[in-house]
Amino acid sequence: MALLEIENLHASVGGKEILKGITLALEPGEVHAIMGPNGTGKSTLSNVIAGREGYEVTKGNVWxxxxxxxxxxxDARARAGIFLAFQYPVEIPGVTTSAFLKTALNAKRRAAGQPEIDAMELLKLVKAKTAVLGMPYDMIKRALNVGFSGGEKKRAEVLQMTMLEPIVAILDETDSGLDIDALKVVSEGVNSLRSPDRAFLVITHYQRLLDYIVPDHVHVMAGGKIVASGGKELALELEAEGYAKYLNAAA
Amino acid sequence: MKPSLITDHPFGEDYAKRLGVAPWRGHLPGPKVEEWRFTPLRSLAKIAFVPATADIDVDVIPRNVPKVPGAVRLVLVNGVYRKDLSDTDLGKGVELSHGKVAAKEGSSLVALNAAYAPASLALHVNGKAKKIIHIISIGAAGPTPTALHPRITLTAEAGASVTLVESHVGLPGEAYFSNPVASITVGEGASVRRYVSVDEDSEDFHLATSLVKVAGGGTYEGFHLGLGGALTRQEIRVALTGENANVRLNGAYALTGTSHHDITTVIDHTLPNCTSNQIFKGVVDGESHAVYQGRIHVARDAQKTNAQLVHKALFLSRGPQVDCKPELEIYADDVQCAHGAATGEIDPNHLFYLAARGIDPETARSLLVEGFLADGVNEIGDEAVREIFGAAIGGWLKRRQA
Incomplete structure (x- = not known):
């Protein structure tokens, strides 16, 4: 059974249909990339799966x-195992990264009937994870994302992903605002999480990220639909030729 | 004794005499007094409070009083010092005495306090006080609505330093009206830290006045937490009387139900090279009403003054009211002064971000509220007190959810 199954998903924002029938299945261990021009519904898809308010699903299912x-x-979706790595992680003044991580981790543990983690155990865990990800451990003492650089914010997202161990991780334009070094670090973090019992949906505008996070499948989204699917070579073709022919096909 | 602000208040002295009520009822500032415009005292004036007596039977300290590690506890019940409930060893450098309160010039509430305060709890600090002084003021009305007038005097001699924590709490019973006055003198180069928590019950009144004088090179750090009460006002007046004096005045409040909470600060910069910084943050829910008034007065001679104040309020629902009045009165020409005020609601993007990490909406809101208030609480210089006050806010949030 697929870890994430999207069936003929239609969704609107303010009465305007954005997703016009998306069907996609992520099998265990797979990385799927969704590419496409701006304004085509890529971020809408990630927000609908994560459950952001303001989107109306008019048809279809997600399993x-x-x-x-x-x-x-x-919040229940997240506890069930969906993780959305944000394109623009929000800054939350006054809430330390460690307090936030502890709350999130314990919400998940409670839901799974596991004992809660205390502050000392959390510090140990964070120390281990930040070491693996090559991040400064001190980051968790700071207010969540406040004053973080673009790269630090995306690394913090990967740290959260590492700790919450999702079944399905959705990366929404994770490469935006990253220089090449940060891109490498973040990609390595994601790659270290690839496993046979997890699947990834990588949403990106550019092929560059897929040099580092190599997908099993690439889909092209245009006009709220998936208009083409293929292997990783499809991304290279898009890089060379652009989206023009798919835009025409969608119109 | 002639109180200064009776004027044409409907509960004026004659009115009080004629009706045969306690004369202090005539001493309340009326709605025409500008400083009291946002905090009307009608509800207070309707209750026939009687002056507190010392013979109330109290032998326990209420549970909502925090334990400050290593602190000396001094207990006042209805404004009267209770040696039997207090610690006796104040540690090196601190002396305790009880003086009669002199009827001095001041607002009508200060005059009222002077008229009724049993005696002042006077602390004299010489050198560096080793232990935190924790004053616990307990209101206990018993079967009759009661007015109490705690009086605290703290004098820090030149170069001295001390940390004072004040907990203002109540015992079950009829409503009470606490009218505490604290007179604080910070000597040259001395340092006083004072952390005040007001956590009265929902039917109680608390109108506190702090009169602070800071001499040259001295530092005063005040923090005022407000978590309840029918009507609470924390008025803090600071006079910087020497050069290079500094004051940091911060606070946080969290209100629900019909609580009314007023923070009024007046900072007087009279000489050059002094600084004052204020950060007050509050959350409001239910039908509560918050007031913040911050006046900074910079005299002509007070060149190179640096004075900043910030007040921010967060609405948890659409019912509450917040009045904010910053006032800068500047007569010097080479100063840096600024004020900022903002009100807002919880950002739905913040809520979604936390939801996307599995955090339920109630917990998410609590986390965001604590985070919002943390800006103020983090200004508390003493780490243990910072944690205690943070925990008190956490407790308020839990009560609100329950």
């Missing part, structure tokens, strides 16, 4: 490991 995702509130 996470057999569970009905659309029936759950956003």
């Amino acid at each position: 996470l490991d057999g569970k009905d995702v659309l029936a759950m509130a956003a």
